Amino acid sequence: xxxxxxxxxxxxxxxxxxxxxxxxxxxxxxxxxxxxxxxxxxxxxxxxxxxxxxxxxxxxxxxxxxxxxxxxxxxxxxxxxxxxxxxxxxxxxxxxxxxxxxxxxxxxxxxxxxxxxxxxxxxxxxxxxxxxxxxxxxxxxxxxxxxxxxxxxxxxxxxxxxxxxxxxxxxxxxxxxxxxxxxxxxxxxxxxxxxxxxxxxxxxxxxxxxxxxxxxxxxxxxxxxxxxxxxxxxxxxxxxxxxxxxxxxxxxxxxxxxxxxxxxxxxxxxxxxxxxxxxxxxxxxxxxxxxxxxxxxxxxxxxxxxxxxxxxxxxxxxxxxxxxxxxxxxxxxxxxxxxxxxxxxxxxxxxxxxxxxxxxxxxxxxxxxxxxxxxxxxxxxxxxxxxxxxxxxxxxxxxxxxxxxxxxxxxxxxxxxxxxxxxxxxxxxxxxxxxxxxxxxxxxxxxxxxxxxxxxxxxxxxxxxxxxxxxxxxxxxxxxxxxxxxxxxxxxxxxxxxxxxxxxxxxxxxxxxxxxxxxxxxxxxxxxxxxxxxxxxxxxxxxxxxxxxxxxxxxxxxxxxxxxxxxxxxxxxxxxxxxxxx
RNA sequence: CGGGGCGUAGCUCAGCCUGGCUAGAGCGCUUGGUUUGGGACCAAGAGGUCGCAGGUUCAAAUCCUGUCGCCCCGACCA
Numbered sequence: 001x002x003x004x005x006x007x008x009x010x011x012x013x014x015x016x017x018x019x020x021x022x023x024x025x026x027x028x029x030x031x032x033x034x035x036x037x038x039x040x041x042x043x044x045x046x047x048x049x050x051x052x053x054x055x056x057x058x059x060x061x062x063x064x065x066x067x068x069x070x071x072x073x074x075x076x077x078x079x080x081x082x083x084x085x086x087x088x089x090x091x092x093x094x095x096x097x098x099x100x101x102x103x104x105x106x107x108x109x110x111x112x113x114x115x116x117x118x119x120x121x122x123x124x125x126x127x128x129x130x131x132x133x134x135x136x137x138x139x140x141x142x143x144x145x146x147x148x149x150x151x152x153x154x155x156x157x158x159x160x161x162x163x164x165x166x167x168x169x170x171x172x173x174x175x176x177x178x179x180x181x182x183x184x185x186x187x188x189x190x191x192x193x194x195x196x197x198x199x200x201x202x203x204x205x206x207x208x209x210x211x212x213x214x215x216x217x218x219x220x221x222x223x224x225x226x227x228x229x230x231x232x233x234x235x236x237x238x239x240x241x242x243x244x245x246x247x248x249x250x251x252x253x254x255x256x257x258x259x260x261x262x263x264x265x266x267x268x269x270x271x272x273x274x275x276x277x278x279x280x281x282x283x284x285x286x287x288x289x290x291x292x293x294x295x296x297x298x299x300x301x302x303x304x305x306x307x308x309x310x311x312x313x314x315x316x317x318x319x320x321x322x323x324x325x326x327x328x329x330x331x332x333x334x335x336x337x338x339x340x341x342x343x344x345x346x347x348x349x350x351x352x353x354x355x356x357x358x359x360x361x362x363x364x365x366x367x368x369x370x371x372x373x374x375x376x377x378x379x380x381x382x383x384x385x386x387x388x389x390x391x392x393x394x395x396x397x398x399x400x401x402x403x404x405x406x407x408x409x410x411x412x413x414x415x416x417x418x419x420x421x422x423x424x425x426x427x428x429x430x431x432x433x434x435x436x437x438x439x440x441x442x443x444x445x446x447x448x449x450x451x452x453x454x455x456x457x458x459x460x461x462x463x464x465x466x467x468x469x470x471x472x473x474x475x476x477x478x479x480x481x482x483x484x485x486x487x488x489x490x491x492x493x494x495x496x497x498x499x500x501x502x503x504x505x506x507x508x509x510x511x512x513x514x515x516x517x518x519x520x521x522x523x524x525x526x527x528x529x530x531x532x533x534x535x536x537x538x539x540x541x542x543x544x545x546x547x548x549x550x551x552x553x554x555x556x557x558x559x560x561x562x563x564x565x566x567x568x569x570x571x572x573x574x575x576x577x578x579x580x581x582x
Numbered sequence: 583c584g585g586g587g588c589g590u591a592g593c594u595c596a597g598c599c600u601g602g603c604u605a606g607a608g609c610g611c612u613u614g615g616u617u618u619g620g621g622a623c624c625a626a627g628a629g630g631u632c633g634c635a636g637g638u639u640c641a642a643a644u645c646c647u648g649u650c651g652c653c654c655c656g657a658c659c660a
Binding site for chain 1: 583588592593594595609610617618619620621622651652653654656657658659660
C-alpha cells in the first residue's frame with residue numbers, strides 16, 4: 001500500500017480524552033477514531049492489525065479442531081428469557097422492538113451466543129455418536145456498558161471469538177477444555193503478548209473449571225495475584241492465600257472488655273476515626289445469608305471479604321449480604337454495630353481475626369462498640385478460614401513464596417459451563433442405552449480488539465507503537481527520503497513491488513514530506529522493519545535497514561537489500577515462533 | 583446510577599473569575615517561494631452557530647437555569 005493512497009491520520013498531540021497509552025497511541029497512530037462513548041471506528045491501519053489477530057485466532061482454533069460458523073447478532077429475546085439471562089444481563093443486554101407488519105418483535109443484540117448456539121446444536125445433534133463437537137465464530141458482540149472506558153479496552157461493541165463445546169461426558173469436556181487452553185496459549189504467544197493464564201472464579205462447578213488469560217498491564221481493570229516462584233496465578237476473586245490457621249488462645253495481654261459510645265459511627269473508617277484506632281485493630285462483622293441461614297463473618301477491619309471463599313467455606317449454594325431485618329434479629333441492633341460477642345447466629349472467621357488482641361468491634365447495640373475483645377474469652381471459634389481477598393505479600397498457597405498483586409487486561413476466558421444452557425434449552429442427546437441427557441458444554445472466548453489494544457498498551461516507547469511482526473499492520477515500511485528524486489523513487493518503487501510480490505506486507509511512504517517528518521510517523525505507527533532509501537547512502541549504492549527497536553540502522557548494498565529483508569523477516573518469525581508452546 | 587472535571591477552528595489550548603469593538607495562539611490544511619536525514623522557514627490565505635436551548639442585560643464565549651455530549655473515580659461487568 002502507498003501511504004498517499006490510504007488513510008492514516010496521525011497526530012502529533014495527544015487528544016485530551018485519551019489517558020492511557022493504548023488509547024493515546026491508537027488515536028495518534030491513526031488506528032482508531034471514536035464515534036461515541038464505547039464505539040470506535042477502526043481505520044485501515046487498526047483494522048489490518050485486528051484482522052491479523054483474528055486470523056491467528058482462526059488458525060489456532062482450526063488447529064485445535066474447532067469448526068468455524070457464523071451466528072446472527074440479532075436474536076429473539078425469548079431465548080434469553082428461557083435461560084434467565086434477560087434478567088441476569090439486565091441493562092447490559094441491548095434489546096428493542098421492531099415493527100413487522102402489525103406485530104412488534106422483541107429483539108436483542110447478542111452479548112454472547114450461548115443461547116443461539118445451544119438452540120442450534122440441540123435441534124440438530126441428537127446422538128452421542130455426533131458428539132463431541134466444538135464450534136466457534138468471530139462476531140461483533142454488543143453489551144450496553146454502563147460506563148465504557150479506557151478507549152478500546154471497554155466498549156459497548158467489540159469483536160469476540162466465541163467457541164462452544166458440546167459433549168456427552170465430563171471427560172469429553174475436559175479434553176476440549178484442555179485443547180482450548182493450549183490453543184489460547186499459542187494464540188497469545190503468536191500475537192506477541194506477555195500473558196498469564198489465571199485461575200478464575202467458576203461458580204458451582206468449582207475446581208479449576210475456569211481460567212482467564214490476562215495481559216499484565218498497569219491499566220488493566222482486573223486484579224490478579226501471581227507467585228513468581230511457582231507460577232501460581234489467580235484473579236483476585238479466586239486467589240487463595242497460603243496463610244495458616246493461627247492458635248486460638250486468648251492473648252496474655254487481654255484487657256478488660258469495655259463498651260464505648262460510638263454514636264452514628266457505622267463504618268470501620270468512622271469508628272477508627274472516632275476511637276483513634278487503626279482499622280487493623282478492628283473486627284469487621286458481616287452478616288450474610290447462606291442458603292437463607294444467617295451467619296456472621298469476621299474479617300479484620302482493613303481487609304476485604306471474599307464472598308466466593310465464604311460461600312465455599314460454608315458449603316453453601318447461595319450467599320448474599322443479609323437484609324436489615326435479619327441483621328436486627330441477629331444482632332439486636334441496627335446495621336453497623338454487629339460484633340461477635342453475644343451474637344445470635346453461627347460465626348466464622350478469617351485466619352487474621354483471632355490474633356487481634358484487644359480488638360474493637362460492634363457491641364450488637366445501637367451507637368456502641370466494644371474494646372478489649374479477645375478470642376476464647378469474649379467469643380469462641382473452633383477454627384478459622386481463608387475468607388478475605390488476597391493481598392500483596394501474602395503467602396503463596398502452592399509454595400513458600402510470596403504473592404504479588406498485578407493488574408491485568410482480560411483477553412481470553414475458558415469456562416466449563418456444564419449443563420446450564422443445555423437444560424434450559426433442551427439440548428439433549430441419546431446415549432447408547434437410549435437414555436436422554438443434556439449435553440455438557442464449555443465456552444471459550446477471546447476479545448480480538450483487546451489483543452490489539454493490549455499490545456498497544458504494553459508495547460511502545462516514547463516515539464510510538466512497537467508491533468510484533470505477527471500483528472503489525474505492515475511488516476516493512478519503505479521510506480524514499482526524497483520522492484522528487486527519480487533515482488530514489490525508482491528504487492523505492494522497485495523494492496515496494498518486489499517485496500509485495502514476495503508476499504511481504506509492505507507500506508511505501510510516498511508522501512512528499514521531509515525525512516524527519518516521515519521518520520516520526522514511522523516510529524509512531526510502529527512498523528517493525530524500516531527500509532530507507534536516498535541521501536548519501538544511495539550514491540554509495542547502499543540502503544538502510546532498521547528494526548523498530550534498533551537504535552541505529554545498518555547499511556546494506558542495494559543488490560542485497562531484498563534478499564536481506566526477506567532473510568531478516570524469516571529469522572524474526574522463527575525467533576517469534578520459538579516462543580510459541582507446542 | 584453516585585462523585586468530580588471538561589465542552590471555544592481538524593488537534594492542543596488561551597480568553598470566562600471582573601460582560602463591551604471584527605473571538606485569539608500553536609500545530610494541521612490551501613497557494614506561492616526557499617529548503618530537504620528525526621515533526622523546516624518566509625509570505626499570503628481558508629477555516630468558528632464559542633455544545634444546544636432558554637433567561638438576565640443596552641450588550642453574553644463570559645452571568646443564571648435547563649439540557650446534551652465527552653473524560654476520570656466509584657458501583658456494575660453470565
